[in-house]
Amino acid sequence: MILALLATLSLQHAELPPIPLAGQAETVRRYDTGARQGVAVGPTDIWAVSNSTIVRFDKATGERRAEWSGDPALYPHVNSCSLIAADLVCASSNYPAAPHVSTIEVFDPAALAHRRSIALPSGIGSATWVERRADGWYVMFANYDARGSEAPRTHRDTVLVRFDDQWRPHERWTLPDSILSRLAPMSISGGGWGPDGRLYLSGHDLPELYAVDLPAGGGVLRHLETFGIEAEGQAIDWDESEPGMLYGITRRTREVLAMRVF
Template sequence: MPSVALLAAALLLSPPRPLPPAEVLSRLPAPEASQGVAVDGGFVYAVGDSEIGKYDRASGVRVGRWAGDPAVVPHLNSCAVIARELVCASSNYPATPMSSTVEVFDPDTLQHRRSTPLGRQPGSLTWIDRHAGAWWACFANYDGRGGEAGRDHRFTTVLRFDDRWRVTGAWTLPDSILAKFKPHSSSGGTFGADGRLYVTGHDRPEVYVLEIPRTGNELRHVATIPVAAEGQAIAFDRSRPDVLYGISRDRRELVEMRLPSVEGSKGEGP
């Protein structure tokens, strides 16, 4: 009879599961929707390079807008509503050397509250989320434009920070996902209610489901979900754990989707 250790090893080596496509629930036109989306109880936020549009979820009416100076905020990559703040990942893409900041807004008024400069990191900050008492952030690397010599898309890294922005952990992405990112990187990422990490690339209509390993530093790719969003930043509706928002960059739309269930052990680490 196989040992528990052998069964665990077989599970870790199993290929990622293809899942049914996400069900599209609604589409909302939003001209700012070029980089991503954030969501809270009553509103969705369309994120552009240097702008954010706030939309009422029930009516679809835009109720607020922030427009920044592109010389100061050239590239907002994503935002997330965390503890009643709109927390955004910002970078100087495509300029090099790469540098990044975390920009924080009041979600009620869209007034800018503060900026945390992260300086030189192992890439360009594309998304940030809060999970298990820590900050988790992705630092992207690219082939060609926006990349730095000696690094390409394979150097994309997920870091965990404490509340003083000190690194407490670092993970790489598996080749099964990196090959799909090429020549770009991860543009979106957020933790689901199941403790798994859901990430997107730059333009493929797929969401990749990852688990934090108990040992080792490579995130485990457990499933791929086809979606009606061409990469870019994503956000869960925390009131409905199976509902994810993404964007259609070409159509400038916010897309509300219901994800299929991801079964099996989470295998969640730290």
């Protein structure tokens, strides 16, 4: 089923016209982790994310350090994680089920003990990534055209929402046509702020990284430029200890990739 879906998506994306790239990231290291959804990175560790499991690896040696395995009935789709202060903060949903239910799951980054869950509002989409900024929490809610959809929303209803510290929603941003046309029928899987202060997004299937700007007060994200990467979409994370280094995964081999963008 998964291979058939990937083959269908590859055929659809093969029909997309090529686009100018601002640059091509260089893959400088690979980690054999079995990751299926994404990766988080810290100064000394990486965390491979695979739906109902998270595994911590030593960044220098690739040695396996700790693992969390959740009940798939309770955690069917942990999509991405990010090291934020003293927590590993993850975006989780019930994808591909509907109606969409999304939560933020918080873990001890070392032992991977589960600390708490935060419920997110319904009727927006499936949470795919979460990041913290000075003015609050940012969560991307994906929507789809087929599997995983919740009518009447489609991939064009994918939205980035800023929440305050009490998890009340404030600004919202939708995607521009230049990115939406590359995503259909899927959505945004990963995102995070790069060392240049810009927000970068990754889709579900294409080896592309989209740099965007957020208009004040909400609206439509401004697509600034696109970079080529080896990772075929999925959740990503910038290495704050090594500016310019982006971590992602490749589902072809289930490896974590360290990619130098700048």
